[in-house]
Amino acid sequence: MNGMHGRRRPAGRGWNMVMSRMRTSSLLGALSAGVLLVCGCGGDSDEEAFSGQKADDIAARAVTATEKASSVHMKGTAQANGSSTVELDIRVDDQGNCTGTISGDGGRAELLRSEGGDVLIKGDRAFWTNSARASGGDVKRGERLAGKLAGKWVAAPADGPDAAFCDKKRFLASMDQDKTERQGLKRGETTEVDGEDALTLEKDQEGSHISMQVATEGEPYILKAATKGSEDSSVTFDDYGEKVTVQQPPRSEIVDASDTQS
Template identity: 30%
Template sequence: MHTHRTALTALCLVATAAVTLTACGDGGDDSGNKGGKKAGPKASATAKKEPFADLSGPQIIDRALKATTGASSLRMKGSMASDGGPGSIDLALDTKGQCVGSIGTQGEGSIDLIGKGDTVYMRYDAAFLRSEMKGEPKAEVDGAIEMMADRWAKTTTKGSEKKEFAEFCDLKTVLADFEDTGSVARKGKPATVDGVPALTLHETDGKDRATLYVATEGEPYLLKTVNEPGTGKKPDTLVLTDFDKPVKATPPQGDVLDLDELQD
């Protein structure tokens, strides 16, 4: 479980966030055994169709993380409450450095992001700029807001000090913490995430609890994680969709502020 918390924490740093959650429901159990009769051929066939019947919880998690980190693109949407939140993230990204979406923190504004190759486009709102410039003279804060708020700006990611921008849009970097697990997950009940059949798995670490949802049809992608920190805070929730779908990162047109030129 520790690994999944680390991954969510990494996402919080990328996007400290507020929440749009995808509902998930438990599936029913149908044993097919009525009137005390022994299970017949139909019941045996049903048993054989049980997802991941021959795998342990940790083995399922290993497969899920391998499939997820092997995706060429995906979309992540959810909330991070335990580290700097509550906040929200809705970002599609791929392994080629393309991304499009938004990240933000409640009460401290948000950023729209478009990543295309070596260039990242950002659009800050006034609340975010004000939060980032806490402690600065009011005149400077007001000037930055007048110049940049709700306006697209761009910067290249080639300089070492700008690599953090590239990491927002690099799927391999974002999912790096998913690759080494050491899971002790227990199997749970069937469920669905956005209509996709899944199996729930549960992990505990002291008072902390995590529930993970793994697809049972097609690739065993990790579809959803819910981390309950056990401190009375709202859980961290992340939903993953749109695996291997193209990311349409179209650069904004018109009035785009070039931050690199301002720094020259």
């Protein structure tokens, strides 16, 4: 490992997915529930990995390291309500830049944000139809919304719920709201994650088995984790410290968020 600027391998976590709709505001809560449930780091073997430190203490250090990273790439999938699969692929930094996609239930949307400005969302017809339905709208309203906004960039306020995925600090903080979720961990085996040595921490909780591998060299960043149970999930965190490049669309191609209410 070369610290924050050298990691390019997948790094990830499991989470318990509870998705009620396709908008980013709902996806945030769904994905964040348990994403930082377990984390840790160490050396080339279980004994060398933070020798003498308890798993929970290592977990706390790993959370801190991840939060302090200047940027990160988050990618993963999760099963919602035992059936629907949600996918996330987002790059975000602490300068307010963000780019990526979210998809699920047949819909897909691109996200981008430049230097802390409005979050721009470009969803397909299924995304906006799902959004209207989840917000309590009927089929006709969903069709009208999709017809008006599909394929266009829609501006969402930077402090609004739809901006959650593109706010690194806010997103990571939401993952770690319940500190008890990363307590009671046990050390597992030392393994490899895409060619990098990793230490496994794991626990059983509420009928699910949660496992995670973390880097044993360089910063104690989260590498890979999964939840196996009624709702399987897996997410990777990588490219820590790498530049997030955003190509802002012309103003003429951006629709105001108020148009989503009509």
